Amino acid sequence: MDGYLKGQRKEKVAIIGAGPAGLSCAYALQQNGHEVVVYEKSSLPGGLCKSFKFNGFTVDVGPHRFLTSSDIVQSFWLKIIGEDYVKVQRKTRILYEGKFLDYPLKVRSLIQSFSLKRLFSFFTSYSYSQFFYSPKKKNMETWLIKRFGNELYKAFFKGYTEKLWGCQCSQLSEDFAKERIRGVSVLNSILNLAGKENGQYEEFFYPKKGTGSFYEILVKKFEALGGRVLFKAPVFSISFSEDKWQVNKDEFFDRVISTAPLSDFFQYLEGSHPLMIINIINKLKFRNTILTYLYIDEQDLFPDQWIYINDESLSVGRLTNFSNWSKDIQGEKGTCLCLEQWCHDKDQLWISSDETIIENIKNELKNIRLFQNITILDMQVYKAGKTYPIYYPGYREDFKVLKKYIQQYSQLHTLGRGGSFQYNNQDLSLLAGLDLADKINNFEDKIEVHVPTKNQRVVK
Structure with missing residues (x-):
């Protein structure tokens, strides 16, 4: 990120959250001469991309590969990580009805796993959806059926998706499917079978010492420039008076950038808010x-x-094997796995004790053939709150109203997965942080925070 426009106006900036968006923005601003302070409620950087130790292994908060179509982010990531990364050949599969199928779905995998009768139902259902299915309503369910056919949808998308989001696919906006499954199609699978796959997603980068090590390095580089990261420093108050922002009734700042979930952010943004805004926040x-x-x-x-894991009878939805990422994160012996479950704040699962969760997991493992005849040496539970924004129908219009309201405040911005209410991958969160820093560094008066594509802005 060398070569930013060097200006005369320098600001004192508070950034809430030391995740991808917050730290990339902090680094780029500090590099340009601003005074930046980052508030992080946990003891580790990286947000959802942090890493920590477990029985000699370095583990992430679920699987976090680094893959981007942005030259800006690629250059930034490589500059920070240096030589401390590996290239990993991706292998991911779906466990369905006791069978392993390649993911993204490949026709070859379907042919090898199902009877002719089942394959025929997949084909006829898919053909019908392409030529005759014209849904009146637009939601995730209708989008998936149109793209894959009803039989493939029910087999490979419905159960997992409803497990993840905790509601029916018909209650979710089609935007999620468009963002996350846009590269997967039956046509692409047929091309793969014919040997024409482009390999775009077959390889990814990964820091040798875990995803969180990238952010640990970024913090060191940021602090070397004079920036400050305050760990174990949750924010409980933000107030504005006489052209200055005050955080936690303590330091004053010219500008505040929050990556916290919007529902949390409005709890500590002092002042009264219109009923319409409160109603949106509650949604x-x-x-x-x-x-x-x-x-x-x-x-x-x-x-x-x-x-x-597509089995609807199991609450577990995804299984990660950290031994297959980098040899540098492995312990001396054995294997470290991670099982994911998803829930709402008020669900019994979320408020259960770690001991109860572990017992439930042990019971579910009996129904997963991978875990037959293995010895579990240790188990540990980690709870990550507010990880996935739920795209309800109409959320986009609501967020536009909310964004316009936030823009009324002087020198206040929200970004990142929680702050933009967008299911960003790591690379897009990095890009959002760099993009905002670039706008501030170039003295743009009206700054609109969004998640850019690689062609929307070139950071100098």
Whole structure:
């Protein structure tokens, strides 16, 4: 990020959250001469991309590969990480009805796993959806059926999606499917079968010492420039008076940038808000993630980095094997796995004790054939709140109103997955932070925070 426009106006900036968006923005601003302070409620950087130790292994909060189509982000990431990364050949599968199928779906995998009768139902359903299915309503369910056909939708998307979001697919906006499944189609699978796959998603980058190590390095580089990161420093108050922002009734700042979930942000933004804004805030919901880490005595259990578990009778939805990411994060022996479950704030699962969650996981493992005849040496639970913004129908219009309201405040911005209420991957959160810093560094008066594509802005 060398070569930013060097200006005369320097600001004191508070950034809430040391995740991808917050730290990338902080680094780029500090590099340009601003005075930046980052408030982080936990003891580690990275947000949802943090790493921590478990029985000699370095583990992430679920699987976090680095993959981007943005030259800006690619250059930034490589500059920060240096040589401390590996290239990983992706292998992910779906566990469905006791069978492993390649993901993204491939026709070859379907042919090898199902009877002719079942394959015929997939084909006829898909054909019907392409030529005759014209849904009157637009939601995630109708989008998926139109793209894959009803039979493939029910087999490979419905159960997992409803497990993840905790509601029916018909209650979710089609935007999620467009963003997350846009590269997966039956046509692409047929091209793959014919040997024409482009390999775009077959390889990804990964920091040798875990995803969180990238953010640990970024913090060191940021602090070397004079920036400050305050760990174990939750924000409880933001107020504005006489052209200055005050955080936690303590330091004053020219500008505040928050990456916190909007529902949290408005709890500590002081002042009264219109009823319409309060109603929108109350509509913004997130799913939580419960991650249970297993230390087992087996080696080479399976070759995948992660596996999707579609069985609707199981609450577990995804299984990660950290032994298949980088040799530098492995312990001396055994294997470390991570099982994910999702829930709402008021669900019994979320308020259950770690001991109860572990017992429930042990019971579910009996129904997953991968775990037959293995010895579990240790288990640990990690709860991550507000991990997935729920795209309800009409959320986009509501967020436009909310964004316009936030823009009325002087020198106040929200970004990141929680702050933009957008299911961003790591690279887009990095890009959003760099983009905002670039606008501030170039003295743009009316700054609109959004998640840019690689062609929308070139950071000099």
